[in-house]
Amino acid sequence: MATQPMATGRPATIHDIAALCGVAASTVSRALANPERVNIRTRERIQAAAVELNYTPNSQAKALSSGRTGAVGVLVPDITNPFYFDLIRGTQLQLKAAGYTQLLVDTEESDEVEASTLEQLRKSADGVIVAASRLNDEALAAAAARMPMVTVNRDVDGVPAVIIDTPSAMPQALDHLISLGHTSVAYVSGPAVSQSSARRWIALSEAAEERRVAVRSIGPFAPKTQSGAAAADAAVHSGVTACIVFNDLIAIGMLQRLRERGLRVPEDMSIVGCDDIFGADFCNPPLTTMSSPIEQAGRVAVSMLLAQLNPLAGGGNRSRSVMPTHLTVRGSTGPVPTN
Amino acid sequence: MATQPMATGRPATIHDIAALCGVAASTVSRALANPERVNIRTRERIQAAAVELNYTPNSQAKALSSGRTGAVGVLVPDITNPFYFDLIRGTQLQLKAAGYTQLLVDTEESDEVEASTLEQLRKSADGVIVAASRLNDEALAAAAARMPMVTVNRDVDGVPAVIIDTPSAMPQALDHLISLGHTSVAYVSGPAVSQSSARRWIALSEAAEERRVAVRSIGPFAPKTQSGAAAADAAVHSGVTACIVFNDLIAIGMLQRLRERGLRVPEDMSIVGCDDIFGADFCNPPLTTMSSPIEQAGRVAVSMLLAQLNPLAGGGNRSRSVMPTHLTVRGSTGPVPTN
DNA sequence: CAGCGCATGGCAATCGGTTGTCAAGAGCGT
DNA sequence: ACGCTCTTGACAACCGATTGCCATGCGCTG
Numbered sequence A, B: 001m002a003t004q005p006m007a008t009g010r011p012a013t014i015h016d017i018a019a020l021c022g023v024a025a026s027t028v029s030r031a032l033a034n035p036e037r038v039n040i041r042t043r044e045r046i047q048a049a050a051v052e053l054n055y056t057p058n059s060q061a062k063a064l065s066s067g068r069t070g071a072v073g074v075l076v077p078d079i080t081n082p083f084y085f086d087l088i089r090g091t092q093l094q095l096k097a098a099g100y101t102q103l104l105v106d107t108e109e110s111d112e113v114e115a116s117t118l119e120q121l122r123k124s125a126d127g128v129i130v131a132a133s134r135l136n137d138e139a140l141a142a143a144a145a146r147m148p149m150v151t152v153n154r155d156v157d158g159v160p161a162v163i164i165d166t167p168s169a170m171p172q173a174l175d176h177l178i179s180l181g182h183t184s185v186a187y188v189s190g191p192a193v194s195q196s197s198a199r200r201w202i203a204l205s206e207a208a209e210e211r212r213v214a215v216r217s218i219g220p221f222a223p224k225t226q227s228g229a230a231a232a233d234a235a236v237h238s239g240v241t242a243c244i245v246f247n248d249l250i251a252i253g254m255l256q257r258l259r260e261r262g263l264r265v266p267e268d269m270s271i272v273g274c275d276d277i278f279g280a281d282f283c284n285p286p287l288t289t290m291s292s293p294i295e296q297a298g299r300v301a302v303s304m305l306l307a308q309l310n311p312l313a314g315g316g317n318r319s320r321s322v323m324p325t326h327l328t329v330r331g332s333t334g335p336v337p338t339n
Numbered sequence C: 001c002a003g004c005g006c007a008t009g010g011c012a013a014t015c016g017g018t019t020g021t022c023a024a025g026a027g028c029g030t
Numbered sequence D: 001a002c003g004c005t006c007t008t009g010a011c012a013a014c015c016g017a018t019t020g021c022c023a024t025g026c027g028c029t030g
Helices: A014-021 A025-033 A040-052 A059-066 A083-097 A111-124 A137-146 A166-179 A195-211 A227-238 A248-260 A294-309 B014-021 B025-033 B040-052 B059-066 B083-097 B111-124 B137-146 B166-179 B195-211 B227-238 B248-260 B294-309
Strands: A071-076 A101-106 A127-131 A149-152 A161-164 A184-188 A214-218 A242-245 A270-272 A289-291 A320-323 A326-328 B071-076 B101-106 B127-131 B149-152 B161-164 B184-188 B214-218 B242-245 B270-272 B289-291 B320-323 B326-328
Touching (some): A014 A025, A014 A040, A025 A040, A059 B111, A071 A083, A071 A111, A083 A101, A083 A127, A083 A294, A083 B101, A101 A111, A111 A127, A111 A137, A111 B059, A127 A294, A137 A149, A149 A294, A161 A294, A166 A195, A166 A242, A166 A326, A184 A227, A242 A248, A248 A270, B014 B040, B025 B040, B071 B083, B071 B111, B083 B101, B101 B111, B111 B127, B111 B137, B161 B294, B166 B195, B166 B242, B166 B270, B184 B248, B227 B242, B242 B248, B248 B270, B294 B320
Parallel strands (some): A071 A101, A071 A127, A127 A149, A161 A320, A184 A242, A242 A270, B127 B149, B149 B161, B161 B320, B184 B214, B242 B270
Antiparallel strands (some): A289 A326
């Protein structure tokens, strides 16, 4: 009645296996974890019993005694932002392949939620991947000191990072616009606390200076399509003929708003987005934007984190990985208006 | 050296609190879990100490001893399908509000992945929410017998379900098309194992019969934009003037393909989607589709699951909840071609 | 004042593993 | 044949909490 090896009973434990094989539970544990430390005959008996009882280890108990949870937290500011889809899918696939579980958390664009999530994850995950952190450098570095971490699109001293190098495509985007005759360009910026937005603006303004073209920054705007209306109005008011926009979400919102106002894209205004998210290719007009292998970024982030967790395994610990980016030209950019 | 109440040491445990207050660990546990079972003075001392030491309970240990994990699994077939964004956000918000952690898993449209995930979750979660299951009724019922479960868009005997009642909008959609003069309509079906797709087809064909209109089914097609090309070609070949499509992903793909082929929507072909996903309002032309409060569906699913987990709490256990759906008319439907 | 009951809090077992320690036994060389 | 080393597996402590059981001590009642 105490231990019942029925298939439909409660899940089997190592004790059930031990009883079935006539060995101690600790031997079962070793046979499964360090097979070479156990006699091959015993081991095979144990493994057979494990299969027979349909044994799967209890992850809670394993975590408690070993200190390793087998879980990795993935923090994104907004799970409904399509930019993160591919990232999440990349991390999920790579984590699963390595036998880890992904704990996905939406931090709701809030530094407080992010901080408390990190604190909680400290005990329930072996490491974290933090995408587009809203935390300041100090808080993020402190959190990274407490548990293995990899950031995405965020540089902090001592914290390994995967950087999606959108800034490197800024000169391409600007050249594209210049070749179409534009000389007055606005950067539509994202959240004030977004390092991505800051880096994109710096890259753009440097490129503009080299090329002796005027660019101004407007914003900040929240990274949502709804913000696109205000952004579009601000852009129109500023008198520019082209916008490079922090991300595609805002850019798509601008497309909609400009249409409402009776302005044509690209005839009256050219729009360049960033990220090439789901929807950028089928909006109206299709969006000229900057593309990156986002899913791969997720995979790389996981690899870097796992390298931290198992320092023994091969592959030197890269501390920074840069994903290439390129301009994808579609229909939202065109010649400067001639009026 | 053993216990050090420093802020930066390892996380505080109930033993640290017990030592600081001069009580037993079990008393601390009670003071925190069943405050009324402990003297108010003692309790307050303990609570103060807990705050001072920045105590947060170890969820693994709690799970191990109590049997409750405080986690709920959420299974979706494809995390990059925008349909699930709002659902996921709804479950996430509601679970967080109830103090639960969400374990999100992408089952990759595979019944095997889904089954093994469910088996694993059995030990690491208190319950699961399964959206658009690819499992057969038998397997799903078996899994539901082993752990609390709520399904989304899937009816299985004895398993509580949230149904997004898209079928109820099928007559509306058909009437809309008929009023525009269409008499030859195709249903573009989704995965063969999708109960949603089957239900939509049944509702549509019944409505068509009542109205004495011909509808045919083409497909099945995978629920991805890429499938839209084949679907569009099949629709054109079948000679219909309008399509009602299993979901917006395929519908958007069809829009793109029809444009490539030089066919105009809605002048040459009308398209109706399902789900009103992200992108349906800004594709070209904007998609006529069927809308539902998806985020609310997620919240309701969580409520139903929590009602199973804590039967004591108020709110009778509804076993089936139906979310209303309505037709949202946009630009992808128009009068039947007059040639 | 005796006796009863209840509020309180301590002890210890338990959850399911991991891991350090140690004894027993096998196999080897001399 | 003796003794050494190395392999093997058992024992038990431990991870951090929960929880049933029990002892203490208080206040109340008769």
